[in-house]
Amino acid sequence: MSHPEITVVLADDHPVVRSGLRALLSSTPGVRVVAEAVNGREAIQAAAAYRPTVLLVDLQMPELDGIDATRAVVAVAPSTAVLVLTMFEDDESVFAAVRAGARGYILKGAGPDEILRALRCVAEGGVIFGPSIARRIDALLSPGPDDLPNLPFPQLTEREREVLDLIAAGLANGQICDKLGLAVKTVGNHISSIFAKLQVADRAQAIVRARDAGLGR
Known part of the structure; x- marks a missing residue:
């Protein structure tokens, strides 16, 4: 049985990062990049216009950061799952993203397989964190x-x-x-x-x- 196509908006202010992600996703069957954004405002506009399956977003971007962009996208395009891909793994960033509505949080050091696995997970309605992030959340939330x-x-x-x-x-x-x-x-x-x-x-x-x-x- 064929799976629905996963459409993606890439939001990152670094051209090299966007280029690498676009190459990875464009070569993956069933995944299509529909738009790119270089700041949080463009990410919100693209999500509202294209209603992608997934917004893949960095946290630190000009004009509007990834946290505020995530919060806005969850409001204007609730069917879009937000997956954070960032270099920041501090507790404040992780929990701010989760509170804003992100369904996944992985680090930029993740390999292609981990990125694609996370993308498919959130696209299917799941929640996923990179291994180090998951351990941190578990430690912080354990009573x-x-x-x-x-x-x-x-x-x-x-x-x-x-x-x-x-x-x-x-x-x-x-x-x-x-x-x-x-x-x-x-x-x-x-x-x-x-x-x-x-x-x-x-x-x-x-x-x-x-x-x-x-x-x-």
Whole structure:
């Protein structure tokens, strides 16, 4: 069975980086680069115009950085998955990107196979982090000995835990919206954040984790 074409907007202010990524993606069957951007504003405009499957974006760009661009793209083109490709691996950058709505975060030292794997993952609705980033997130989000040991997934906000509980109970996104009185986009953002914090790739994995912790009953 053939998979849907993955369309990509590349956003990076370094021509050499864009050229390398374009060469990699253009030689990959089922992937097509539809536009390039050299700053955050152009990234937002391209995402709004082309509605790509994936926006592959750097964090440090002129005029508007990758964090603000990610936040805007999630708002104007919610069907576009944002994958951050950057040299920055500090905690502040990682969590700022996740809070802005990025579905993936990998470093520029990643090999071609890792970049393509991450691209396909976010294109299919998953969440992915490079190995060193994933370890950092796990360490930062792991509860300490005094952190509410009886509360499942203390790294989640109260609202995110409510959403996860309803997911585990088998409710679809629309039903969760009705139950909690939230907009579709808001629920989608909560789910993206939940997947990132729990390091799960899809809804099925989230349900298994949640039910193992006693949610969804």
